[in-house]
Amino acid sequence: MKKLGEIKEVELREIWEKEDKEFTPWLKENIDLLSEKLGIEIIDVETEENIGGFRLDLIGKDANSNKIVAVENQLEPTDHPHLGQLITYSAGVDAGFVVWVAKELRDEHKKALKWLNENCFSDILFFGVEVHAFSIDDSNPAVDFRVVVKPNDWERNIKSSTTTSEMDEIYRDFFSKLVDFYSEINPKFRKVKALPQNWLSFGAGKSGLSFNWTLSRRRNRFSVELYIDTGNGTENKRIFDELKSHKAEIDLEIEGVEWEELETRRACRIVIYRENSGILKSLNEEEKEGLVEWGAEQMKTFSETFSKYIKKIE
Numbered sequence: 001m002k003k004l005g006e007i008k009e010v011e012l013r014e015i016w017e018k019e020d021k022e023f024t025p026w027l028k029e030n031i032d033l034l035s036e037k038l039g040i041e042i043i044d045v046e047t048e049e050n051i052g053g054f055r056l057d058l059i060g061k062d063a064n065s066n067k068i069v070a071v072e073n074q075l076e077p078t079d080h081p082h083l084g085q086l087i088t089y090s091a092g093v094d095a096g097f098v099v100w101v102a103k104e105l106r107d108e109h110k111k112a113l114k115w116l117n118e119n120c121f122s123d124i125l126f127f128g129v130e131v132h133a134f135s136i137d138d139s140n141p142a143v144d145f146r147v148v149v150k151p152n153d154w155e156r157n158i159k160s161s162t163t164t165s166e167m168d169e170i171y172r173d174f175f176s177k178l179v180d181f182y183s184e185i186n187p188k189f190r191k192v193k194a195l196p197q198n199w200l201s202f203g204a205g206k207s208g209l210s211f212n213w214t215l216s217r218r219r220n221r222f223s224v225e226l227y228i229d230t231g232n233g234t235e236n237k238r239i240f241d242e243l244k245s246h247k248a249e250i251d252l253e254i255e256g257v258e259w260e261e262l263e264t265r266r267a268c269r270i271v272i273y274r275e276n277s278g279i280l281k282s283l284n285e286e287e288k289e290g291l292v293e294w295g296a297e298q299m300k301t302f303s304e305t306f307s308k309y310i311k312k313i314e
Helices: 019-029 031-038 080-093 107-119 154-161 166-185 233-244 247-253 285-310
Strands: 007-009 042-051 054-062 068-073 097-102 125-136 142-149 199-203 209-215 221-228 258-260 268-275
Touching (some): 019 031, 019 042, 019 054, 031 042, 031 097, 031 125, 031 142, 054 080, 068 080, 080 097, 107 142, 166 199, 166 209, 166 285, 209 285, 221 285, 233 268, 233 285
Parallel strands (some): 068 097, 097 125
Antiparallel strands (some): 042 054, 054 068, 125 142, 199 209, 209 221, 221 268, 258 268
């Protein structure tokens, strides 16, 4: 019989001495570990988002719903000040998912998160997650996230959301091919996962901004776009106007750009459209291949052009 090792819990401060300088950046780079436990695919993650005079530890998006995911973390047991910060920050970014990560969730804070899930009138879901680290004998420590508070019937919601239609699978197949082709013509592109939905996005280098490919469900058209939604309508309009101030230069590099302020919505959009002969399902393979090539080539030019001006935004 082989000798068995002894599992030991490792103090979090032995791994990450500083919460903001070490743990938060580590969590950003390993967000997939947290995503898997929550059942949310968190993408476009940024650190230290300014909310008024304060900073939210992590902000990202749920790949399936495009809702904002707000994460506040601690290397110590939860406390009242962080509960207040969590709610304040989440309101500031109009979060759809709120995640509190800590060494230990005190009973009173578990009850608070459960109460928020049961009584919050907005479409916001709250999670409480404990982070632990373990080693076997003298091995390197491994991190384990434990979800101790989650919305009611969350597992049922996850299960139902994984049931996809035939059309959803057609979308997934199309965007998988698009990602592969785009990776070939743009080696710097960090691949994103295609999902069973009619759009796909990736970060544009600034929190609240994303480059999107979208197949309209209502019209026979495909678009390449820069979507602006920081959670604040005034800030969205400011960024939109600042980019539009470079319209003359941009028009020399890209044809057919449309500037949509979306006055009935909080967000703004800068987009190029391509009309299709029909819905994706009705297109033959040659037409789909042409759509993939157009989407990839347009996105390369579009993202490279707009990235230059996004970097100039204060």
